[in-house]
Amino acid sequence: MTLNEYNKSVDNFSDGVYRFILKNIRDEDKAKDIVQDTYMKLWEKVDTVSADKVKSYLFTAAYHTMIDYIRKNKRIVDIEQADFNKDITHETYSDAKEIIDQAVLLLPESQRTVILLRDYEGYSYTDIAEVTGLSETQVKVYIYRARVFLKDYIKSADLVI
Amino acid sequence: MLMKQIITRLNYEAFLVDFYEGNLDPLTKNQVELFLIENPDIKDEFDAFSESLFIDENVVFEEKELLKKSVIDFISPEYQNIDEFLVAGVENELSLVETIKFKKLLLTNPEIAQEYKLYEKTVLQPDLKITFTDKNTLKRSFIPVLSVQMLKRVTYYSAAAILLITLLFVNRDLFRTNNPPEIAQLPVLQNQQSEVLVPEEDQTNKLMAINSNTKLTENELHNNSEITLSVVKPEIEKNSPDSSIDLSTLQNQEIIAFQPKTELNIGKYAYEIENISHGGSYTIDQYLLRQFRKKMLNESREEYNSRKFSGWDLVDLGIRQTGKLFGQEWQLKKDYDNEGNIENLAFNSRMLSFDYPVRK
Numbered sequence: 001m002t003l004n005e006y007n008k009s010v011d012n013f014s015d016g017v018y019r020f021i022l023k024n025i026r027d028e029d030k031a032k033d034i035v036q037d038t039y040m041k042l043w044e045k046v047d048t049v050s051a052d053k054v055k056s057y058l059f060t061a062a063y064h065t066m067i068d069y070i071r072k073n074k075r076i077v078d079i080e081q082a083d084f085n086k087d088i089t090h091e092t093y094s095d096a097k098e099i100i101d102q103a104v105l106l107l108p109e110s111q112r113t114v115i116l117l118r119d120y121e122g123y124s125y126t127d128i129a130e131v132t133g134l135s136e137t138q139v140k141v142y143i144y145r146a147r148v149f150l151k152d153y154i155k156s157a158d159l160v161i
Numbered sequence: 162m163l164m165k166q167i168i169t170r171l172n173y174e175a176f177l178v179d180f181y182e183g184n185l186d187p188l189t190k191n192q193v194e195l196f197l198i199e200n201p202d203i204k205d206e207f208d209a210f211s212e213s214l215f216i217d218e219n220v221v222f223e224e225k226e227l228l229k230k231s232v233i234d235f236i237s238p239e240y241q242n243i244d245e246f247l248v249a250g251v252e253n254e255l256s257l258v259e260t261i262k263f264k265k266l267l268l269t270n271p272e273i274a275q276e277y278k279l280y281e282k283t284v285l286q287p288d289l290k291i292t293f294t295d296k297n298t299l300k301r302s303f304i305p306v307l308s309v310q311m312l313k314r315v316t317y318y319s320a321a322a323i324l325l326i327t328l329l330f331v332n333r334d335l336f337r338t339n340n341p342p343e344i345a346q347l348p349v350l351q352n353q354q355s356e357v358l359v360p361e362e363d364q365t366n367k368l369m370a371i372n373s374n375t376k377l378t379e380n381e382l383h384n385n386s387e388i389t390l391s392v393v394k395p396e397i398e399k400n401s402p403d404s405s406i407d408l409s410t411l412q413n414q415e416i417i418a419f420q421p422k423t424e425l426n427i428g429k430y431a432y433e434i435e436n437i438s439h440g441g442s443y444t445i446d447q448y449l450l451r452q453f454r455k456k457m458l459n460e461s462r463e464e465y466n467s468r469k470f471s472g473w474d475l476v477d478l479g480i481r482q483t484g485k486l487f488g489q490e491w492q493l494k495k496d497y498d499n500e501g502n503i504e505n506l507a508f509n510s511r512m513l514s515f516d517y518p519v520r521k
Contacts, residue, residue, distance in 0.1 A: 003301060010299045018293035032295065039299045096282060104285065118252075119285035147248050150283035151276075 005051040010039065013055050017062045020116055023104065024066055034069065038062040059121065060131045063113065070109065096154070103153035111146040114139050168196045170203070177207050243273055251280045318482050321453070322475060469501040473519075480508065 014035055022031040038061045042049060049057045104112060113132060117123045125143075129136045168176050173196060179185050180193045197204040249255055250263055267274040454465040457478055477493035484491025496505035507516040 007300045010296050014293040019291050120287045144248050147283045151279045
């Protein structure tokens with residue numbers, strides 16, 4: 001990877017990585033730190049990461065850095081059980097986007113990650129599996145569960161509205 | 162078991178199957194063939210059996226597609242598992258045929274269509290207004306790729322610089338351009354016919370000789386430090402030093418000093434002379450400094466004779482070697498006054514340039 005390709009990756013992907021992390025942890029400063037760390041890691045591997053793999057490398061590195069951060073802050077929750085058993089309380093929403101944003105926050109960590117990668121970055125199941133270290137089947141299952149949860153949340157919010 | 166049995170019309174079927182599949186030993190196989198010859202009606206039956214087992218692989222079933230099912234066909238009549246297909250629709254996981262069928266299903270079933278609309282809302286849209294504003298802090302301006310060879314070179318240069326600095330601190334006389342005090346000094350003796358060797362007893366490596374027969378002017382000596390034995394030819398007589406010379410009277414007079422080369426024959430007082438300099442001889446540290454200026458700073462003889470060495474030369478070396486790491490030819494340009502002191506420094510590269518006078 002050349003210097004030019006590295007700097008181009010900053011222009012092309014830093015926004016996406018930042019949005020992805022910010023949506024997950026909802027802490028602007030920490031999200032920026034993670035982006036900085038991610039590009040630092042890329043710079044250290046600049047000789048070995050090829051330009052066509054840089055996006056995948058960035059999201060993978062960012063994801064793992066984020067997971068480390070979440071674990072340190074003990075905010076990670078059990079993937080299978082979290083949130084679905086919660087009593088959903090709907091606040092006042094001004095638009096549908098607000099509803100969906102709120103619903104995303106209630107998703108378990110893994111489901112939120114895979115659906116953000118899927119919708120924000122348009123990643124295939126294979127790509128998401130590579131980034132997160134999950135199997136393709138797990139990715140499909142998490143996306144399915146996330147969509148069902150979001151649909152149910154939107155439906156119930158619509159009823160409230 | 163079959164091998165020990167006699168083939169009869171009552172048990173021949175078992176033998177024929179094994180015969181067809183090639184499971185019989187040669188002896189039994191011959192018995193079966195003999196049996197078939199003796200019983201032509203059974204041979205006809207066996208031939209018909211063999212033909213029935215022949216498989217023509219060219220015969221295919223051409224209506225496979227009619228037998229296949231799509232995901233839509235898996236939807237239960239009560240639509241209990243409809244979510245799987247609605248999610249598949251949102252995820253664009255349906256084939257073209259499935260999509261057509263799926264759309265038909267939505268058109269014919271408003272409840273499912275309503276549910277599908279909700280699923281469509283679950284597709285997240287990134288807020289493009291959110292951007293990472295500190296991109297410039299992530300960008301880099303160069304890649305310092307250090308090969309092993311370069312690292313070695315940097316190490317060598319660093320070691321050389323440390324050694325040089327150490328020498329400078331150990332012997333500050335290096336900065337002086339006057340004659341080192343430990344070198345014996347002799348005048349040019351214009352009228353003296355014989356050569357004079359004036360070695361101090363403990364300074365055999367700093368011997369100096371004067372050849373008055375060779376009429377070399379000061380400039381000739383000054384400009385030709387590579388004068389060899391054939392030019393100067395100091396055949397020094399055994400009785401030197403000349404007792405007529407009063408060394409105490411010669412201290413302040415101009416001298417010519419010769420530095421012996423590697424070959425030194427004290428017994429014959431024959432010296433091979435490599436270098437001659439005017440006004441001084443070399444100590445080891447001076448010699449190292451001279452080599453440093455010649456090889457590392459690429460200074461000509463004229464330059465290192467006329468310019469004084471300073472710490473800026475080390476800075477210059479550092480800049481040159483740093484430039485090499487990045488494939489650039491960087492150099493600290495130094496202007497000197499008549500006395501050999503630096504009076505101006507200048508540097509110019511794509512990234513940085515400056516030009517300023519040096520305070521004295």
